[in-house]
Amino acid sequence: MPEQPIADKFKISPFLVLYMIMSMQIGIGVLGYQRIIVAEAKNDAWISVLVAGFALQFILWMIYKINETVNGDIVTAHIYVAGNFVGKLLSSIFIIYYFILSLTVQRSYLEVIQVWMFPKMSIFWYTLAYMILCIYIIYGGFRTVVGIAFFGLVLPSYLFPIFGFSLSLGEVNHLLPIFEQSIKDILLGAYKMSLTFIGFEVVLFFYPFIKEPKKSKKWAHLGLLLTTLIYTCIMIITITYFSMDLLAKSIWASLSMWKIVNFPFVERFEYIGIATWSLVILPNICIALWISSRLMKRIFNLQQKKGVIFIAMATLFAINFFPTRVEVNLLNNLTAKAGFVFTFIYIPLLFIAVMIAKKVKKT
Amino acid sequence: MSYRSLCIAMVILFLSGCVDKSIIDDINIQSAVAIDQIEGDPEKIKGMILIQNYLPDQAVENIRFTSTGKIRRDLLLNIQKKSSQPIVVGGLMVTIFGDKISDYGIAEYVDVYMRESSVGTRNYLATSKSSAIGILAGEYGPRGNATYLRNLIEHNIEHRDVPKTNLHIFLRDYYSRGKDPYLPEINGVSKDEVEISGISLFKGDKEIDVLPKNKMFYFKLLVDNYSNGNFLVTLDKHKTAMVKSIKSKRKIKISKDHPNKVTFEIHINGVVTEYTGGKVTEKVSKEIEKELEKKVNDECMKLLTQFQEQQIDPIGIGLAYKANIRGTAKKGKNWIGEEYPTLSFDVKTKIDIRESGVIE
Amino acid sequence: MKKKRNNEQETKEAKDEWEGEFIKSKDYTITNYRNQKSHLQFHLTFMSTLVDEQILQQSALPYLLEGDLQTIEDVKELIPLADVDVSNDKTKIEQNLMNGYVMITLENQKDQFAFIGSQKEISRGLTTPEIEFSVIGPKEAFVESIGQNLNLIRKRLPVKELIIEEITLGSLSKTRIAMLYMDGITNEENVNTVRQRLKNVEFDAITDSSYIVQLIADNSNSPFPQLLDSERPDRVAGTLAEGKIAIVVDGSPHVLITPTTLIEFFSSFEDYFLNWILSSFFRLIRVGAVLFSLLITPIYVAVLSYHYELIPIDLLGTLVASRRQIPLPPILEALFLELTIELLREAGARLPTKVGQTIGIVGGIVIGTASVEAGLTSNILLIIVALAALASFTTPVYKMGNTIRFLRFPFLLFAELWGLLGIVYAFCILITHLIRLTSLGRPFLEPLYPPRITDLKDSFIRLPFKFQSKRPLFLRTKKQERYNEKKAKAKIGIDIDE
Structure with a gap:
């Protein structure tokens, strides 16, 4: 089946790719990634963040190379490399991957709500409400999904300077001496960090929707760079704010840091932060759902409207199987591993395959 | 999806999706806690929870619940049985530990605060000179006991001699490998008067000593990077000057060549607020500066050697040491026992007296 | 005879x-x-x-x-x-x-x-604008006669490029409807869309321009007005010059302007008569007032029902003390007061002006004071609700003010359901709705989304006229330049003491 070209009015401006990438990357992970990285790289954890961030630029370059070569999304790339049937079979794995990803984000956020705000929050009802919202968004088309990505990044951006409050209690000595840890530890931290960075690979899926995709390249790299810098800043502030052993005990370090914030009109800021965070994770879930349903359309010719409802119902059903933190952690670990395999093993492999296929087809 | 099914879903959502409410006038917000150990039995504790009841005429009434129990949770459970409305913990301002219990160890009580997400980290912990419950039993000020105690500690931190402290700082120091925690100590002078009577020094979670009031300023100079406070200096029998420090800075310097020598550089900008010797001339203020520098040096040195002997490190020399000397962290945990006693200290103070009031 | x-x-x-x-x-x-x-x-x-x-x-x-x-x-x-x-x-x-x-x-x-x-022309004389009153600037307003109204617009744009197309709509009312645009400036596609939509209207009696708004809007299930209506000829002429389309309906003193954006509903035409610093400040205040009006009562309900931790300790006493005597939960208390205010507004709007004023005073003071004294509502909430109502009246376009007041109720319900989380959820729905909304197929949220920095020059703030040399991007006008920027700058660029 030849790929239908996307009409111009559904396409997005190149610079919006920056918002897509950043809002997909920044999600539930920011609330507590520090503990995991610090466990490996101690006070040099921020170097790990930088290392991981820059390493990922290379993967992003590969992604663009793949897309440019086949001039299409990942399904086109798969068909290009492995033919129609196998190509579609390979692509259909990602329906499940993005389904699980959205499930993980949704459930992890609910975990935060249950621990910090409402212990009795019903998983089912909240998910239902959220899914209705997501369906409403995706029914608006890709333009609306990007719009949510845009607002999901811009509106909560006021939270970032809030981290500055923690500087008043920061202890620079916690950071020093720089490079005290072995390179192995720093790299191990970078490996753990890469999981928090995952999300930029969505370019693979919405590439055909970008107007003048060549121009979007610099925005994509800039987006990744900005995320790297934001994560590094938060990491540095976190290290100075906590002592190592206390940080090891803080599952949601970012939330704990907001506890110190107060304004004359707000005594405890973390509640506002948590509530706002539902706007931050909204693009995560929406983009994941959009990709899943889009893939269904591309592979099985299923109308996207039906696909979304199908996936939303599946989410609503599946989320009930993760009632406690044990299961949630299990789910998180699974998604993290899948994400790592996809980003760091599968994408380079696909890149090589596409390059070989290109050579073969030329001759 | 049709609008009708959407509407039905929303209606059901409103009917069944609700979460637990805590409407502010239907809950008892616990605002101060005092915990004492029952004489002779280290396992049993007696606690008091203070709730500020805000009356419609803007007056505040202190409501007290007392109970005994084994752990803090136990205590709260027993108290809930006495309260007409659910007691919630999110508005906590001050927690006071009795003298016995701080000698015994307060870790398990503080642990509760770490676990409970609704407890803020800006609330204050304090020890008491005698019974903690005795302090809460008094009546201080028209705005309620908890607010009074909180303001007492807060203003002493901001403008006076109490070093920065709150739950987060205590936890950070307690879980730090290069610093020991400290807390302000409160003493009930009479039924309607309390005072901050010193600084409790901890080794781990146990109080091992209390710094008296007159050493608090020097302690603050050593602990906080920036601080202000008041201190007295006597030039001779009839000339006493009260100097207010406006701004002070502290640096800990450890040279890599001489890792055993720790230098404290303290720089104070101050004003003379009271002077009994008449006119404050240039010469006098130079004299005051000199005298003060000597005094600060001496007092700080005394404190440092005292801490070294007690094998505690409330100032965070360990942190500074680790930050300056590479590889310290990897050598193992027993920095306090092995390396700390071998350090030698030096305090270098510089004082600038800026002005001496509005009169000549 | x-x-x-x-x-x-x-x-x-x-x-x-x-x-x-x-x-x-x-x-x-x-x-x-x-x-x-x-x-x-x-x-x-x-x-x-x-x-x-x-x-x-x-x-x-x-x-x-x-x-x-x-x-x-x-x-x-x-x-x-x-x-x-x-x-x-x-x-x-x-x-x-x-x-x-x-x-x-x-x-x-x-x-x-x-x-x-030999038509009999019966129309009332020109009056001052009643809804979009401005202290500074022209005081003329449209009347119910299409001929008069077209005259008022044509007078302000005496060029042959101003095209007036007429169409008769309504199987019973046979209402004359005129579509105005600037030839060579207004986007052809927009003109065609409006023409087509007007032609497709199937309705028996069109007695006011509000019918047209609802009949040709992109999404009729939205509480937001998607066509701006104005009773000021100067505003209509100004927007026509920008490259928009105006629709004049016979028998209606309100002229429709399309395509429009959300931000425009919060800008008063008086903003162009004031210095740009002042008008930017007033616009920001108005946008702030909208957010305040929309969110403050829901936040009150959310915080008092769920998030007591958020309340500053010094305020806690005041809030608890004011609620001590009140038997109702915060949501009912808030709904009671909000509905009271709505009743007052409705009553004031239906009654003759003089009686309406009395109702406002009697209702506002007597009911408010009495309900606080009777212990039905807390005085703090009374202040909040009154302020929110006041803030909602700052919106220059009356229809948008109604929308804002309506939107408060879903927000209140979600605040009752999930506290702050519910408010953010409702906000997400609102934003999604606004992103999806279009006016003549042009994004309603522009220049916020899609983000166009150049169009921000006349949105939350209004930059000086020397920065306004380009027509708004989203109108896709045929001629971008409003005037020659270089010439305009040459006049400004004289150095001191020369």
Whole structure:
């Protein structure tokens, strides 16, 4: 089946790719990634963040190379490399991957709500409400999904300077001496960090929707760079704010840091932060759902409207199987591993395959 | 999806999706806690929870619940049985530990605060000179006991001699490998008067000593990077000057060549607020500066050697040491026992007296 | 002179086919005359309620009686009026008669008709704007007559590029609707869309421009108005010059402007009369007021029902003390007060002005004070609700103000459901709705989304006119330049003391 070209009015401006990438990357992970990285790289954890961030630029370059070569999304790339049937079979794995990803984000956020705000929050009802919202968004088309990505990044951006409050209690000595840890530890931290960075690979899926995709390249790299810098800043502030052993005990370090914030009109800021965070994770879930349903359309010719409802119902059903933190952690670990395999093993492999296929087809 | 099914879903959502409410006038917000150990039995504790009841005429009434129990949770459970409305913990301002219990160890009580997400980290912990419950039993000020105690500690931190402290700082120091925690100590002078009577020094979670009031300023100079406070200096029998420090800075310097020598550089900008010797001339203020520098040096040195002997490190020399000397962290945990006693200290103070009031 | 239905038999025969229903109306008039020169008998048929008899008596009848009337074509030459037309199309008869034309038929030419336009123009005089009042600037407002309104606009844009297209809509009301745009500036596609949408309107009686708003809006299920309506000719002329399209509806003192964006609803035309610093400040205040009005009561409900931790300790006492006596949960308390305010507003709007004012004072002071004293609501909430209502009235476009007040209720319900989380959820729905919303197919949220920095120059803030040399991007105008930027700058660029 030849790929239908996307009409111009559904396409997005190149610079919006920056918002897509950043809002997909920044999600539930920011609330507590520090503990995991610090466990490996101690006070040099921020170097790990930088290392991981820059390493990922290379993967992003590969992604663009793949897309440019086949001039299409990942399904086109798969068909290009492995033919129609196998190509579609390979692509259909990602329906499940993005389904699980959205499930993980949704459930992890609910975990935060249950621990910090409402212990009795019903998983089912909240998910239902959220899914209705997501369906409403995706029914608006890709333009609306990007719009949510845009607002999901811009509106909560006021939270970032809030981290500055923690500087008043920061202890620079916690950071020093720089490079005290072995390179192995720093790299191990970078490996753990890469999981928090995952999300930029969505370019693979919405590439055909970008107007003048060549121009979007610099925005994509800039987006990744900005995320790297934001994560590094938060990491540095976190290290100075906590002592190592206390940080090891803080599952949601970012939330704990907001506890110190107060304004004359707000005594405890973390509640506002948590509530706002539902706007931050909204693009995560929406983009994941959009990709899943889009893939269904591309592979099985299923109308996207039906696909979304199908996936939303599946989410609503599946989320009930993760009632406690044990299961949630299990789910998180699974998604993290899948994400790592996809980003760091599968994408380079696909890149090589596409390059070989290109050579073969030329001759 | 049709609008009708959407509407039905929303209606059901409103009917069944609700979460637990805590409407502010239907809950008892616990605002101060005092915990004492029952004489002779280290396992049993007696606690008091203070709730500020805000009356419609803007007056505040202190409501007290007392109970005994084994752990803090136990205590709260027993108290809930006495309260007409659910007691919630999110508005906590001050927690006071009795003298016995701080000698015994307060870790398990503080642990509760770490676990409970609704407890803020800006609330204050304090020890008491005698019974903690005795302090809460008094009546201080028209705005309620908890607010009074909180303001007492807060203003002493901001403008006076109490070093920065709150739950987060205590936890950070307690879980730090290069610093020991400290807390302000409160003493009930009479039924309607309390005072901050010193600084409790901890080794781990146990109080091992209390710094008296007159050493608090020097302690603050050593602990906080920036601080202000008041201190007295006597030039001779009839000339006493009260100097207010406006701004002070502290640096800990450890040279890599001489890792055993720790230098404290303290720089104070101050004003003379009271002077009994008449006119404050240039010469006098130079004299005051000199005298003060000597005094600060001496007092700080005394404190440092005292801490070294007690094998505690409330100032965070360990942190500074680790930050300056590479590889310290990897050598193992027993920095306090092995390396700390071998350090030698030096305090270098510089004082600038800026002005001496509005009169000549 | 009038001899009504004197020759009934004869006329009935001739016009039977179309006359049918007309004959039942009292104002349907047929008169017979005889020309003095040719002695030809002719009939005048008209609706007496629609025709200005003065025109008929002075400018038509004397010439018809005294002139040399031989054929129907002669009518055109004899009568010194501009609007004279000859036709043999019978389908036009009904329409023209109902639009106040006088029909002339000659005895010898029964299948030819001449129409003389002699409409009775009844309109009230020009008044000052009532909804969009401004302290500075012109005080003229549109009235209910389309001719008058078009005159007011044309006067402000006396160029041939201003095109007026007319269409009649409504199977019963036969409302005249004019579409105005600037040729060579306004985007062709937009003009076509409006034309097409107007043509597709199927409705019987269109009595106001608000009907058109609802009939041609992109999404009729949205609480947001997607066409801006204005009663100020200066605003309409200004937006036409920007490259927008105006729709004037006969019988309505409100002219529609399209395409529009959300931000425009919060800008008053007075902003252009003030210095840019002041107007930017006022615009920001207005946007802040909208957010405040929308969110403050829901936040009160959320915080008092769920998040007591958020309340600053010094405020806690005041809040708890004010609620001590109140038996209702915060949500009912808030709903009670919000509904009271809505009632007051409705009552004030329905009653005559003077009574309305009294109701406002009596309601506001007496009900408010009494309900606080009776312990039904807390005085803090009373202040909050009153402030929120006040803030909602700062929105310059009345219809948007209504929307804002309506939106508070879903927000309140979600705040009751999940506290702050519910408010953010409701906010997400609102944002999604706004992203999806379009006005004439152009994004409603522009320049926020899609983000266009250049269009921000006249949105939350209004930059000086020297930065406004380009028309808004989202209008996709044919001519981007409003004026020559270089020339304008050359005049400013004189150095000190030169």
